[in-house]
Amino acid sequence: MSFQAIGLMSGTSLDGLDICFAKFEKQQAAWKFEILKAETIPYFKDLEDRLRNSIHLSAQELLELHSEYGFYLGKSVKNFIQKNNIENIDVIASHGHTVFHQPQKKFSLQIGDGRAIKIETRLPVVYDFRSQDVLLGGNGAPLVPVGDEFLFSEYDACLNLGGFSNISLKLKDRRIAFDIAPVNIILNKLAQNFNQDFDRNGDLARQGKLNGELLQKLNLLEFYSQSHPKSLGIEWCNENIFPLFRSFDAKDILATFTEHAAEQISKVFNVHQLKKILFTGGGTYNSYLIEKIKEKTKSEIIIPEKEIIDFKEALIFAFMGVLKITGEINVLSSATGSSHDHSSGIIA
Template sequence: MKTLAIGLMSGTSLDGLDICLAEFEKKDKWHFKILKSETLPYSTDWENKLRNSIHLSVTDLLELHSDYGFYLGQKVKEFIERHQLENIDLIASHGHTVFHQPQRKFTLQIGDGRAVKLNTGIPVPVVYDFRSQDVLMKGNGAPLVPIGDELLFSQYNACLNLGGFSNISLKSKNKRIAFDIAPVNIVLNHLAQQLNESFDENGNLARKGKINEALLNELNSLEFYQQAHPKSLGVEWCHKHIFPKLEAITPLEALATFTEHIAEQISKIINENNIKNILITGGGAYNTFLIDKIKAKTDSEIIIPEKEIIEHKEALIFAFMGVLKMNNEINVLSSATGSTTDHCSGVIA
């Protein structure tokens, strides 16, 4: 039986809202087909609201939680009307992460699923809040995408996503493990914006900068990189450990240094795990300077897929997680998040 699901994803790099309509069918294994997908850039107003959400009072944050839910619902409604879509079975929404502190037993993705449902105009279930249950089960609440890597992209030895943060998933001793490696666009975009660019296209700005070896060594020595997996990163970590260090040098120098840092951390993981081929997705897959650096530091075959997979793999997998939730099947792997057991997560509105 085929299921039509819409997945919504908003990443920490704030480059826009990803919407993906996909068809899923289980035969001998799960199969998928992306039917329509888009990235809708945020208005300056919405980008600022989401970027500054970490600083809001509790009451203002609760208001934004509702408002953003209605915004998501409106965007889904427009998406459905624009493409004249019919027979949608469900909507799955990741929401937008404001806080992520699993060590304190909480994570918050705003965008109330009930508001999403009220505003879409179609009477189908909305599955949301995929991370909280895992955190309550002593997990990191991240990464969640490995269930999709395991069931939809198993032909690759590893899957690497280069978004706001880089995260990898791979098979180790017959278990799917996954973890965050390092910040990527959350830092690179921040630095590019200091040079009046929204992002560092193709890594062209970083190419012009000179690597600060002392800072590179300092970054590579951060405690997070020495920790065993499972582990995950949040924006708060960057504010504490990364941004203050980069303020001491020029944005160009910082871009060059941090791009090298990302490449070194990713290559180290690829080499340590003897990964033969790796699928790379997310906005960072377009950063040719970064990709070339990774290629130069490893013998792994680097696979950059078609545009719709690069840009919408996460939205696709959250749609898939919604399908699994509605089927009451496991959609979070404890081997990836560190939770006490595999489980079926998400709240249904």
């Protein structure tokens, strides 16, 4: 039994739209995958700014952007299909762009109307993967562990270094997952003080000095002592992280926050005695951050080929779309904290 699917992913760091076209094959109980084509489409400045500031829009403006961004996603994937002469697509799965994520209040909002994608492409679309989990008492995140379980089970854990760092691992035969700490959502914002979109290779952080006072304040934040499942959002960063930076030098903040992220990540590796960990996401290219993590743990860090680093999340959303249209479970309650495993997403 095989399926061909396209996954669309827009991360919190807003570096562009990831599109991944992949083939999935089920043999007995095991799934195999092959990435056939993948591309990141950078956002033009106006759209990036509007998405970045969407949390501040009025209800009317947000609904307008929800529709407009849906058509943008539809046109983007339609161009991708035509350019690569792709045929026989079973489903398009779209994560959308997260505006609000407050699971404790039972809501999470990803904009980019899936019906608009369907109108543009005339293909089945699955979207809004998080809301059902939140309504079932879960965090609505992380969702990727279902792919780690079925597509990347040869690793003890999978770590994604995106806007936030999140990990999934097996604990007593159950797949657990949780957000560890903010990463690029903070580092990218700090890099903008130097007219850079991100801290390439961690070069800016390397030039800064570690500030012990700030490091201690960061490490003592309550989130880090909470048990899993747990997840982070931009609202948490605005409330808890950015106010701590006010009286410090910009490069010292970068150096100290990179150290903080490395400390929190390696602590998780060491507590769970993880041997072999797959690293993916844009933060994997931050060589200074990787060096700092390696200094603090004996775990073996596996950095895969670029295609997996860049497109693993889009690949797994494509896989979640396949699981949805076949009626199989695509969200693990052990990872999100919801009342039970379920098949999430709305089919357009």
